[in-house]
Amino acid sequence: MSEHTPVISLQGMSKAYNMGEGRVQALSDASLALPPGEMLALTGPSGSGKSTLLNIAGLIDTPDTGRYLLDGEDVSQLDETCRTLLRRNAIGFIFQGFNLVPVMSVADNIDYPLFLAGINAGERKRRVAEMLEKVGLREQAQRRPDALSGGQRQRVAVARALVKWPRLVIADEPTANLDSHTADQVITLIRELCHAEGAACLVATHDDRLSTRCDRVLAMRDGYILPDAPFTHLAAPAVAA
Amino acid sequence: MKWFKFAVLNTLRNRRRSATTLLIAALGTAAILLAAGFAEYTYQGLAESAARDAGHLVVARSDYFQHEEDTPLQYGIDNYPALRSRLLADPDVRYLLPRIQFSGLVSNGDKSVIMMATGIDPDSEFLIKGPFLNMKEGSLLSSAKSDTPQILVGEALAKTLKVHPGSGLTLLASTTDGALNALDVQVRGTFSTGVPEYDKRALYTDLETAQRMLVTQKISQLGVYLSDMKLADDDRARIEATAGKGFTTQTWRDQAFFYKSVRELYNRIFGALGGIIAIIVLFVIANAMSMSIIERTREIGTLRALGTLPQQLTRIFAMEGAVLGGAGALVGAVLALIVSVILLYAGIQMPPPPGRSVGYPLSVSINPLIYALVVLGVVVLATLCATLVSRRSARKPIVEALNHV
Numbered sequence: 001m002s003e004h005t006p007v008i009s010l011q012g013m014s015k016a017y018n019m020g021e022g023r024v025q026a027l028s029d030a031s032l033a034l035p036p037g038e039m040l041a042l043t044g045p046s047g048s049g050k051s052t053l054l055n056i057a058g059l060i061d062t063p064d065t066g067r068y069l070l071d072g073e074d075v076s077q078l079d080e081t082c083r084t085l086l087r088r089n090a091i092g093f094i095f096q097g098f099n100l101v102p103v104m105s106v107a108d109n110i111d112y113p114l115f116l117a118g119i120n121a122g123e124r125k126r127r128v129a130e131m132l133e134k135v136g137l138r139e140q141a142q143r144r145p146d147a148l149s150g151g152q153r154q155r156v157a158v159a160r161a162l163v164k165w166p167r168l169v170i171a172d173e174p175t176a177n178l179d180s181h182t183a184d185q186v187i188t189l190i191r192e193l194c195h196a197e198g199a200a201c202l203v204a205t206h207d208d209r210l211s212t213r214c215d216r217v218l219a220m221r222d223g224y225i226l227p228d229a230p231f232t233h234l235a236a237p238a239v240a241a
Numbered sequence: 242m243k244w245f246k247f248a249v250l251n252t253l254r255n256r257r258r259s260a261t262t263l264l265i266a267a268l269g270t271a272a273i274l275l276a277a278g279f280a281e282y283t284y285q286g287l288a289e290s291a292a293r294d295a296g297h298l299v300v301a302r303s304d305y306f307q308h309e310e311d312t313p314l315q316y317g318i319d320n321y322p323a324l325r326s327r328l329l330a331d332p333d334v335r336y337l338l339p340r341i342q343f344s345g346l347v348s349n350g351d352k353s354v355i356m357m358a359t360g361i362d363p364d365s366e367f368l369i370k371g372p373f374l375n376m377k378e379g380s381l382l383s384s385a386k387s388d389t390p391q392i393l394v395g396e397a398l399a400k401t402l403k404v405h406p407g408s409g410l411t412l413l414a415s416t417t418d419g420a421l422n423a424l425d426v427q428v429r430g431t432f433s434t435g436v437p438e439y440d441k442r443a444l445y446t447d448l449e450t451a452q453r454m455l456v457t458q459k460i461s462q463l464g465v466y467l468s469d470m471k472l473a474d475d476d477r478a479r480i481e482a483t484a485g486k487g488f489t490t491q492t493w494r495d496q497a498f499f500y501k502s503v504r505e506l507y508n509r510i511f512g513a514l515g516g517i518i519a520i521i522v523l524f525v526i527a528n529a530m531s532m533s534i535i536e537r538t539r540e541i542g543t544l545r546a547l548g549t550l551p552q553q554l555t556r557i558f559a560m561e562g563a564v565l566g567g568a569g570a571l572v573g574a575v576l577a578l579i580v581s582v583i584l585l586y587a588g589i590q591m592p593p594p595p596g597r598s599v600g601y602p603l604s605v606s607i608n609p610l611i612y613a614l615v616v617l618g619v620v621v622l623a624t625l626c627a628t629l630v631s632r633r634s635a636r637k638p639i640v641e642a643l644n645h646v
Contacts, residue, residue, distance in 0.1 A: 060546050060639040088548020099543040103250035115243055116548050
């Protein structure tokens with residue numbers, strides 16, 4: 001894998017869902033490539049196919065047609081176990097609703113992906129502490145998520161997504177439930193950490209504040225990535241050293 | 242350990258539901274343990290009673306156990322002293338109780354009634370077996386010589402014949418040659434065995450009187466008492482070999498028809514009861530787990546997205562089931578232990594069972610092996626139940642799980 005190999009390369013992705021007696025085309029012939037360190041925003045109205053594309057890129061859903069290369073490897077035909085292991089090691093998720101495990105402390109939530117990956121306890125402890133420091137939640141390490149504000153919870157989710165040094169971060173509306181000030185902090189955090197870790201980040205958002213902070217923006221409508229969509233390089237992709 | 246901690250924390254999410262589930266598991270476990278303990282106590286009591294009555298082993302002529310006798314003691318043991326010497330040489334043999342079983346009529350002059358008589362060695366019999374007869378009037382037999390042979394009469398038989406200690410009766414029975422013999426005896430006491438039907442016919446006399454009655458030196462059988470009842474099965478073959486050719490040995494279990502039938506009946510009753518309780522407990526655990534899993538569908542989707550394998554999720558739910566079942570089973574075991582100890586000291590009497598005239602103490606055995614098996618059984622069943630309930634949810638499509646409302 002060369003330095004210029006895209007982290008993900010989606011080619012001709014299509015996906016349709018059964019809806020009642022009919023069939024809805026959620027994604028049609030979508031293609032995109034995402035180099036290391038780049039933050040790409042997918043914008044568009046509800047039902048435009050953003051989440052479907054995110055789900056396929058995050059290996060939590062399968063396309064009907066198309067080819068998916070992750071770090072140059074074709075992962076389109078992998079079985080569920082291999083996809084799970086790939087998600088475990090290479091993909092971080094940030095959800096709109098935070099999706100933290102309520103019975104685990106902040107530190108345990110961040111530790112969970114490392115535990116799953118089979119990293120030893122000492123290394124896990126070091127990396128969790130480092131990540132807590134980065135997201136500014138060291139004092140809240142032993143608190144439960146329900147004792148945190150929305151912004152703090154999303155920071156925990158960001159830390160959980162990035163603690164395992166993933167190749168790809170999938171963020172679905174990460175600022176939708178946050179006030180503008182907090183959203184701004186979270187956007188900065190995601191951007192800085194992704195750049196620092198060299199992780200490619202694919203973000204689905206309605207939030208202009210977020211999309212304007214991304215390196216590139218793709219608009220979607222009715223399952224298509226619009227050819228005349230604003231294609232903006234807002235910032236040069238920062239490739240991890 | 243992390244998985245286990247996670248499972249424990251999950252059971253604490255909805256404390257009221259978990260507490261209810263745990264309580265039902267505890268009550269179910271306690272009910273099973275108490276029922277099993279009661280059955281065990283009953284079995285022990287009946288086994289000890291059977292072994293005490295017949296002997297840990299019973300030695301007789303082979304034909305005695307296989308054929309009906311045409312004349313009294315047709316298959317009796319004719320050289321008892323020699324047999325006694327041989328058997329007492331065995332290191333495990335503690336006591337020998339010779340017995341003569343015979344039947345005939347007992348008469349007060351006006352009325353004759355069928356009797357089932359047993360000739361015993363009075364001193365040894367009452368010494369070894371303890372107070373196995375509930376004396377109603379008079380006193381026990383003794384080997385002391387008296388002018389008139391002495392007998393003990395069943396309470397109902399005494400009532401039928403209108404006799405009391407000191408009254409005279411006549412025994413009529415066939416001798417070993419088939420001739421009719423009669424013997425005047427004196428009632429020394431009346432007793433109750435607790436079985437009214439038996440008390441209408443039962444009569445005890447000493448061995449010498451029975452032999453005089455039957456005109457023989459034979460005995461019917463020999464009860465062998467070992468140093469430990471548990472040795473009966475192991476020692477059986479050796480004792481039989483020591484007795485010599487032509488003798489057969491049975492264990493107390495072979496003789497204990499009442500014990501066997503009660504055990505069979507109780508096993509079925511308490512087995513069915515235990516099965517029903519176990520099913521109820523399992524349904525409660527399954528229901529609690531199902532609700533918990535449905536509530537956590539989005540979390541399941543999240544954990545799957547983070548890279549948790551379905552089998553790892555199933556393992557977490559299985560552990561939750563084990564934690565709930567295990568905690569419930571332990572609480573139930575403690576509860577059963579407390580109730581058992583209370584019953585031990587409370588001295589509550591059960592009413593007489595059908596066919597009996599005396600009740601028995603309500604007591605429950607505390608058997609560590611049964612406790613361990615029941616607790617383990619509840620844990621295993623709860624674990625299996627949680628595993629089955631969670632399998633489908635753990636394999637639900639991630640997108641579907643994440644969008645669950």
